[in-house]
Amino acid sequence: MQKISTKTIVMTGMMTAVLAVLSQIQIPMPSGVPVTMQTFGVALCACVLGWKMGTASVAVYLLLGSFGVPVFAGLSGGLGTITGATGGFLIGFLPMALLTGLFTPSKNKAGTILCSAAGLAICHLLGALQFMLLMKMGFVESLMLVSVPYLLKDVISVVAAFVVGAAVRKALNAANILTYA
Template sequence: MKTRNLVLTGIMAALLTICAWISIPTAVPFTLQTMGVFLAVGLLGGKLGSLAVGVYLLLGAVGLPVFSHFTGGIGALVGTTGGYLLGFLLIALVMWAAEALLGKGPLVYLCSAVVGLAVCYLFGSVWYLYLYSAGGASADMLTVLGWCVFPFIVPDLIKLALAFALSRRLAPALSRQRT
């Protein structure tokens, strides 16, 4: 891997950390992480964007406080909201797959981001429901969606639009040759 790509991947992993620290506490914390994921793929492409998300999750898994509320450790990934954290990687992978199959372009980016977000919501909600129910509590999928997804749809679409606009504006600067 080129040094430049390594540095950009690290910067995007750091940006994801900052996006996690900007949070409003709720059952599933409201953060800017999805915007960071969309921005990572928008600026670095699917491969490096996915790598940046993977690095971010790995840093959290080993205990660095990179997740919301300055948490980290494997417990954050295997807890009730861990499915949404792992879902961030699914967003990036869906966007990378779409990019590989359909090429780069605004419509591919936007559609794949929405599909990736839906996959993240589904994965995270099934994970949440399983662990919540395993703890002896009772809930159904509609209840979990009401807690963990419905309140986030509009904000996440706004974050997607902002990430798209920022990516379109900043990507040309990143693609210029540096000497």
């Protein structure tokens, strides 16, 4: 079993904190699903830390929130948020982080684009499905209400996370704070 360095643990915690802060930047919407910076934050965790620790960072965020720490959008937290109408998106952050970070760092742009798109699609699918079930509506209606209006913003968020993440990774590597095997 490979040991995890103190630097890695600290960076994972720091990125969890960044995600929690970015989650508070929100614009309420009539659907009840706010426009937030969470998608950017999840993708940034994956872009900076890679798939293993990026996913771990998001998992810590979700655990903190599920225990009631107000880290989710609107300073919310608790199992009620995860099991509520927008909870599917929160659950979808795990596969999104995993897939977005899978090729990070990598020169395989096609793999990066495909995996990131798949991660975002899974996140939206889980979000729309949970919303559909809890609000007792059709799948297409749910998609049109809580997924489609946010897709362009989320695609831009993921692309921006790759740009910002590459710069952060470069600076951290230069300072010998973050290294990849």
